[in-house]
Amino acid sequence: MKYRYRTQGTCSQMIEFDIIDGVLSNVMFYGGCDGNLKGISKLVEGMPAEEVILRLEGVCCGMKSTSCPDQLAQALKQALAQ
Numbered sequence: 001m002k003y004r005y006r007t008q009g010t011c012s013q014m015i016e017f018d019i020i021d022g023v024l025s026n027v028m029f030y031g032g033c034d035g036n037l038k039g040i041s042k043l044v045e046g047m048p049a050e051e052v053i054l055r056l057e058g059v060c061c062g063m064k065s066t067s068c069p070d071q072l073a074q075a076l077k078q079a080l081a082q
Helices: 034-044 049-056 069-079
Strands: 002-006 012-020 023-031
Touching: 002 034, 002 069, 023 034, 023 049, 023 069, 034 069, 049 069
Parallel strands: none
Antiparallel strands: 002 012, 012 023
């Protein structure tokens, strides 16, 4: 199933992804640091969504209380709760 999540507090504005049988795929960030976010997308491809949450939740960017990886974790938590 395709999910869309509007990020908060980051340079990226939106994240799209699929979760199929609990596994993350087709992760796309819109806005933000293009190379870094493409790298994160490739690293989490094929991982269980729960594992991605455990690894990325709480990651901060500079002085911000969140980051693009943390926002992905928040998006996954929201998607799994539905």
